[in-house]
Amino acid sequence: MDDVRRAGPHTRIIHGGQQTDLETGAVSTPIFQSSTFAFADAEQGAERFGGAPGYKYTRLGNPTVAALERNIALLEHGYGALGAASGMAAINTVYLTFLSQDSHAIVTDCVYGPTRTILETEYARFGVQVTFVDSSHPDNVARAVRPNTKLIFIESPANPTLKLTDIARCADIAHRAGAILAVDNTFASPFLQNPLQLGADVVIHSMTKFINGHTDVVAGIIVARQEDVLERLRSVHVNLGGTMDPHQAWLVLRGLKTLGLRMERAQANARALAYYLQRHAAVKWVNYPGLVDHPQHDLMRRQMRGPGAIVCFGVRGGLEAGRRFINSVELATLAVSLGGIETLIEHPASMTHAGVSAEERRKAGIADDLVRIAVGCEDYDDLEKDLEQAFEKAMAGEEAGV
Ligand code: LCS
Numbered sequence: 242m243d244d245v246r247r248a249g250p251h252t253r254i255i256h257g258g259q260q261t262d263l264e265t266g267a268v269s270t271p272i273f274q275s276s277t278f279a280f281a282d283a284e285q286g287a288e289r290f291g292g293a294p295g296y297k298y299t300r301l302g303n304p305t306v307a308a309l310e311r312n313i314a315l316l317e318h319g320y321g322a323l324g325a326a327s328g329m330a331a332i333n334t335v336y337l338t339f340l341s342q343d344s345h346a347i348v349t350d351c352v353y354g355p356t357r358t359i360l361e362t363e364y365a366r367f368g369v370q371v372t373f374v375d376s377s378h379p380d381n382v383a384r385a386v387r388p389n390t391k392l393i394f395i396e397s398p399a400n401p402t403l404k405l406t407d408i409a410r411c412a413d414i415a416h417r418a419g420a421i422l423a424v425d426n427t428f429a430s431p432f433l434q435n436p437l438q439l440g441a442d443v444v445i446h447s448m449t450k451f452i453n454g455h456t457d458v459v460a461g462i463i464v465a466r467q468e469d470v471l472e473r474l475r476s477v478h479v480n481l482g483g484t485m486d487p488h489q490a491w492l493v494l495r496g497l498k499t500l501g502l503r504m505e506r507a508q509a510n511a512r513a514l515a516y517y518l519q520r521h522a523a524v525k526w527v528n529y530p531g532l533v534d535h536p537q538h539d540l541m542r543r544q545m546r547g548p549g550a551i552v553c554f555g556v557r558g559g560l561e562a563g564r565r566f567i568n569s570v571e572l573a574t575l576a577v578s579l580g581g582i583e584t585l586i587e588h589p590a591s592m593t594h595a596g597v598s599a600e601e602r603r604k605a606g607i608a609d610d611l612v613r614i615a616v617g618c619e620d621y622d623d624l625e626k627d628l629e630q631a632f633e634k635a636m637a638g639e640e641a642g643v
Contacts, residue, residue, distance in 0.1 A: 246315060250432060251501040258311025270308040272491045275299065301479050305487040309494050310462070313446070316431035318438050319464035321471045323478050324490055328427060328447025330483025331461035332356055335443060338477045339392040339421050342368035346392040347385045349376040351402045351605035352425065353447075354594040356394075375605070377537065379410040386418045393418075396425040397436075401553055401589040401613045402606045403428075403528050405537040408544055412440025421470070427451070430580070432504045434545045437466045443474070450580030451550075453496040454503050460485060460493050503582060503618055507550035510584075510624060511616040515552050517625055523562075523632040525555040525610065550617075551579060555610040556635060563588065563610050565638045569631035572623055579615030584624060586614045 245256050262271055278296040280286035289295045296302055310322040325331035336359075340346055348360065350373040360371045374381040376395045393415045397406040408424060415422035423443040424436035430451035436444050446452055448460040463478070465471035478484060508531075515529035530541040531548030541548055556563040567575055573584040577593050587593060590609045594602060602609075616624070 253316060254312075254432070254500050255498050257315035259308060270305055270491065270494055273304045273487050275303075275487075299487065300482065300484050303485075303487045303490070305494070306485045306490040309485075309490045309497070312494070312497065313431065313448075313452070313462050314464055316435075317426075317444050317464040318435055319444065319466055319471075320468050322462050322464040323471070323475055324485030325461035325463060325478070326483045326485060326489075327459045328353075328425075328445065328449060328461040329355055329359075330481075331445040331447075331463045332425070333359070334463060334474055334478040334481055334483060335394070335423050335445060336360070336364060336369075336392070337481060338474050339423075340364065340369045341391075343370070343389060344391040345370040345372070345387045345389045346394060347372050347374060347376075347382055347390060348393075349395045349397070349399055349404075349406060350374060350601070351399045351404060351607055352394075352396040353400045353427075354596045356396070356425065357601075358596045373601075373605070375404070376406040376411065377404040379407050379414065382406075382411055383414045386414065386420075390418050390420045392421050392423060394423045394425070396428070397434075398428040398530060398549060398551070400428060401551075401593065401611060403530055403535075403551060403553055404606065405530060405540050405544070407540055408436050408439040408441055412442075415442070416440070427580075428551060429545055429549055430500060430504060432501050433508075433547045433549055437464065439544060442466050442470055448493050449578060451504060452500060452580075453493045454500060454581055455492075455496045456578065456581035456583065456585075458489055458492045458496070460489050504547070504550065506618045507582075507616050508547050510618070510621050511550040511552050512548070513621050514614070514616055514624060514628070517628070518552065518554050521632065523557050523566075523636050525557045528553040550615065552614050552616060553611050554614070555608060556612060556632075558635070559610050562635050562638070563612055566631050566635035567612060569634035570627055571630070572619065572627035573614065573631075579613075581615070582618045584614065584617035584619060586612065589613055 276299045289297050306324040314322040372385040395406045412422045422441045424441045426444045427447045444464040512531050518524045518527045529552045556566045573586045576585045577587045
């Protein structure tokens, strides 16, 4: 194929940035499990350290990791990408690249817990200033801009409130302020949303989630729209050391091949579950951007290709009934994380976002009764049956006053 960039979404996922191994004909990218790479002679070693192409040392670059980086860069329409040991390693490289003493960041208030708490606990020690805003109203972002604002970091859809942020508007605000816009695109995956095409400068993913999709790897990636931004990130990333291991990269490459298939199926399941929950007497409220009454349904249709596979809801009877409900599921697994082929269920206020204070959670809209369900690829009927029996148990406890 002349240019896989112009191919359809599944073809791009399967073939993007991949090439058959020239020496052996291996169709699957080999695992180059080597920490270092031999030079032909002293001159070649010196040239490579001077910037000539070629591998030197795995923390600085590795062929298996590079195959994954080429693929994700292509899927996100970026100039290039940097594999990371985890989503948090990717986020820390972004923070450390663009923030310094007395610089200011604007961050979505309802981001993944540690994305927020590390700014409050660690970066604050070095004089970094942060304003957390409800970025679902871009005017809040514009109002928070200061002369020293260097980074706007948004998560859309956000974890766990599923609030969306208008990426194009935020790119405009960032660029007028001379700042970088970075977007955590984990919840959408590159299959459903491409922030760089909407004007963002940097995208990060926790590849632990949809991109790998099999609940067996922790990994992250950073994608930059422009070469100069990528090189700034690279010089911090390789020295900070949160880079990727070749075996980890190979597992992610393998999981990634079915990203489109998994997303389509998990999203269809999520959509059907959202309708089921909306009709259910034991459910107080449902939050899913695919529902037409979601306050940002139109924005979802504008900037995403689908609402994704995470559904949040509140169980009638508050925290206790919610606890009984999540203790009663049998097919769905009570565990944090998301984006795997199996359905996972968790309670953010006491788990993923427990490090965020109760007051800040309330301000960010992370309700105490919020149950997050990361819908997987099982048969829909089995999922519905499982939730139904869990609701029956939760409500029976309610009547018995348990
Ligand atoms: N960004 C988002 C949106 C996330 O949800 C997570 C992890 C991260 C970044 C960090 O990625 P990691 O370092 O774990 O690869 N979110 C989790 C969650 O909701 N449950 O468990 C982890």
